[in-house]
Amino acid sequence: MLIVDKDLCVGCEVCVDNCAFGAITVIDGLAVVGDACTLCGACVDSCEVEALHIEGGEKSVQADLDSWSGVWVYCEFRAGLLAPVSLELLGIGRKLADARGVKLSAVLIGSDTGESAAKLIAHGADIVYRADNAALKYFTDETYGAVLTKLIQEHKPEVVLAGATAIGRSFIPGVANTLGAGLTADCTQLDIRADDGALLQTRPAFGGNIMATIVCPHSRPQMSTVRPNVMKALDTDASRSGELIDVDLEPAMLQAKVQVLESVISEHDDVNIQESDILVGGGRGLESEKGFDLIRELAKSLNGSVAASRAAVDSKWIGYPHQVGQTGKTVAPKLYIACGISGAIQHVAGMQSAETIVAINRDAEAPIFNVADFGIVGDLFEVLPKLISTIEGRQK
Amino acid sequence: MKIIVCIKQVPDAKDVRLDPETNTLAREGVQSIMNPYDQHALEEAVRLKEQLGGEVTVLSMGPPQAEEVLRQAISCGADRGVLISDRAFAGADTWATSYTLAKAVNKIGDFDLILCGKQAIDGDTAQVGPGLAIQLEIPFITCIQKVREADEKHLVMERMMDDGYDVVSVQYPVLLTVVKDLNEPRVPSLKGKMKSKKAKIEMLTAADVGADAACIGLAGSPTQVVDVFPPPPRGERAILTGNIDEQVEQLVAKLATYL
Numbered sequence A: 001m002l003i004v005d006k007d008l009c010v011g012c013e014v015c016v017d018n019c020a021f022g023a024i025t026v027i028d029g030l031a032v033v034g035d036a037c038t039l040c041g042a043c044v045d046s047c048e049v050e051a052l053h054i055e056g057g058e059k060s061v062q063a064d065l066d067s068w069s070g071v072w073v074y075c076e077f078r079a080g081l082l083a084p085v086s087l088e089l090l091g092i093g094r095k096l097a098d099a100r101g102v103k104l105s106a107v108l109i110g111s112d113t114g115e116s117a118a119k120l121i122a123h124g125a126d127i128v129y130r131a132d133n134a135a136l137k138y139f140t141d142e143t144y145g146a147v148l149t150k151l152i153q154e155h156k157p158e159v160v161l162a163g164a165t166a167i168g169r170s171f172i173p174g175v176a177n178t179l180g181a182g183l184t185a186d187c188t189q190l191d192i193r194a195d196d197g198a199l200l201q202t203r204p205a206f207g208g209n210i211m212a213t214i215v216c217p218h219s220r221p222q223m224s225t226v227r228p229n230v231m232k233a234l235d236t237d238a239s240r241s242g243e244l245i246d247v248d249l250e251p252a253m254l255q256a257k258v259q260v261l262e263s264v265i266s267e268h269d270d271v272n273i274q275e276s277d278i279l280v281g282g283g284r285g286l287e288s289e290k291g292f293d294l295i296r297e298l299a300k301s302l303n304g305s306v307a308a309s310r311a312a313v314d315s316k317w318i319g320y321p322h323q324v325g326q327t328g329k330t331v332a333p334k335l336y337i338a339c340g341i342s343g344a345i346q347h348v349a350g351m352q353s354a355e356t357i358v359a360i361n362r363d364a365e366a367p368i369f370n371v372a373d374f375g376i377v378g379d380l381f382e383v384l385p386k387l388i389s390t391i392e393g394r395q396k
Numbered sequence B: 001m002k003i004i005v006c007i008k009q010v011p012d013a014k015d016v017r018l019d020p021e022t023n024t025l026a027r028e029g030v031q032s033i034m035n036p037y038d039q040h041a042l043e044e045a046v047r048l049k050e051q052l053g054g055e056v057t058v059l060s061m062g063p064p065q066a067e068e069v070l071r072q073a074i075s076c077g078a079d080r081g082v083l084i085s086d087r088a089f090a091g092a093d094t095w096a097t098s099y100t101l102a103k104a105v106n107k108i109g110d111f112d113l114i115l116c117g118k119q120a121i122d123g124d125t126a127q128v129g130p131g132l133a134i135q136l137e138i139p140f141i142t143c144i145q146k147v148r149e150a151d152e153k154h155l156v157m158e159r160m161m162d163d164g165y166d167v168v169s170v171q172y173p174v175l176l177t178v179v180k181d182l183n184e185p186r187v188p189s190l191k192g193k194m195k196s197k198k199a200k201i202e203m204l205t206a207a208d209v210g211a212d213a214a215c216i217g218l219a220g221s222p223t224q225v226v227d228v229f230p231p232p233p234r235g236e237r238a239i240l241t242g243n244i245d246e247q248v249e250q251l252v253a254k255l256a257t258y259l
Helices: A014-018 A042-046 A084-100 A116-122 A141-155 A168-179 A291-301 A310-314 A345-351 A380-395 B036-052 B064-075 B094-108 B128-136 B190-198 B244-254
Strands: A002-004 A024-027 A030-033 A052-054 A071-075 A104-110 A127-132 A159-163 A182-187 A189-192 A199-205 A210-215 A222-226 A243-246 A259-265 A278-282 A305-308 A335-339 A356-361 A374-377 B002-006 B009-011 B032-034 B055-061 B080-084 B113-117 B140-150 B154-161 B164-171 B174-178 B202-204 B224-229
Touching: A002 A030, A014 A024, A014 A042, A042 A052, A042 B224, A071 A084, A084 A104, A084 A116, A084 A159, A084 A189, A084 A222, A104 A116, A104 A141, A116 A127, A127 A141, A141 A168, A141 B140, A159 A168, A168 A182, A168 A222, A168 B094, A168 B128, A168 B140, A182 A199, A182 B094, A199 A222, A259 B154, A278 A291, A291 A305, A291 A335, A291 A380, A305 A310, A356 A380, A374 B244, A380 B244, B002 B036, B002 B094, B002 B128, B009 B064, B032 B036, B032 B064, B036 B055, B036 B113, B036 B140, B036 B174, B055 B064, B055 B094, B064 B080, B064 B190, B080 B094, B094 B128, B113 B128, B128 B140, B128 B174, B140 B164, B154 B174
Parallel strands: A071 A104, A071 A159, A104 A127, A127 A243, A159 A222, A182 A222, A278 A305, A278 A335, A335 A356, A356 A374, B002 B055, B002 B113, B055 B080, B080 B202, B113 B174, B140 B174
Antiparallel strands: A002 A052, A024 A030, A189 A199, A199 A210, A210 B224, A259 B164, B009 B032, B140 B154, B154 B164
């Protein structure tokens, strides 16, 4: 519980301003803590008279913290392809492993993984644990979870990273829960704390309105999922060497109660917008399904993919897999061009990590311009054709 | 069919704003709502009940005022509301929350199916659903976008993937998390509203469910927030000027590195 020392509190309200959860009120010159308190500790640090402290139940510290060593990356492989985020994670994983003076290992699970293990070594892995079996052709939480859980229990890595993809965000929480390990979702920054080597995991909260840094002080492994397109992959270095270990798979690990009958890859329409470097998003301002033709054309000219606001998806102009925002996908492309999107906070939450944001909207007061690096106030149906032809002209 | 739907009361995102002067969240006047994904989980539960018969229990963990979302769920077709609430839960991360919910589910009794929203819009972790299934030792499937077949024994469904979808089949018991493509939630009926007013919400505490003090709240949470800070500001913003042709030219020049 958050305890207020009544003798020390001066009722200055600094803690009220520092509470992101609106949990503190000052009544009769004294801070009072409400039910919304999450014990995040932001107020404790902010209090200038040290009147606040957190009293918790006694935490039991896992006895063998120091025997957990090494940085691991779960490298996603689906339908014959390594997910790009896997290589990005080996990039940050390499940095973390070097900072800790430990090895970087990749875990590859799937069927017919071919040359993937060599590719992971060329991108920074010292060791690849490969579980390649026909029974692992399709992803299931049970089989992939069983393989990763067993490997972690056997080899005891201190850090386990995975992409915050549909697959990573599904089975990694199950693995972490089985292990009793701390897991932080959707990290955008990872660092090693200098004094004790702990993993500092930073993620956006409240739709990106605040950032929170999270640690796992009492247990191992420390687990994180990381958003695609945030970390940088290392350049391929074919001269790198590493060790390939084929995992012994017990029959029980390959059994699942959930059966995958069919895997349908969307062919005509690129829906994996989280992996795209360039996204063109369309909103209510497009006025109709046909309006999206312009968005597709612009996306094509930029070699990018099509995104949409909730308004456009709710109007059935485009499918839900394209929706960006709080109830859709979170994306972090290099370039996001918002066309006819007003910029409601729910949409902005899903795209504000883009490197460069362009907004095109006829309403100069639209909030999208508050997050845009470049804005054009104008009619989409006039601006977009000109933009497309200018880009195409330049590429010739 | 015995179905349990997990529901969270969350602040309405459209009301949450960053105060530009203090860089803190201005939460005055922020309304509490039912987590949007959970509305779709509830709708699917009620549809399955209508098709196959049975009972829908809604379960929430939160402060006493979370009772409101349980009443709202009853007005939309749920039969029974259970709230697990205790000051000792404060500071719970997703592990401690899954543990606590599992204890509450065991108290509620037998079930065939548990439905949850994909994630809550205040935390966005998507970890409690899978965690709850692990605690209950049942299989789980996340991001269900369509139920193709449902009978007393099993379900055939589509789960959303990054590159399309997988068609999956499973027998009960199972826990599912759902995305909003799944269905269109109904609005409460007049009869439902009357029922929700009279409904008695069952209240549970940590002691009622036999929760181990070392597994709940801050003590039961492997993760700890050590710092909260405003996001780094974006660079200078520029509204381009000139006629449309000139603006387009300027924009394309600025975007040269991406072309």
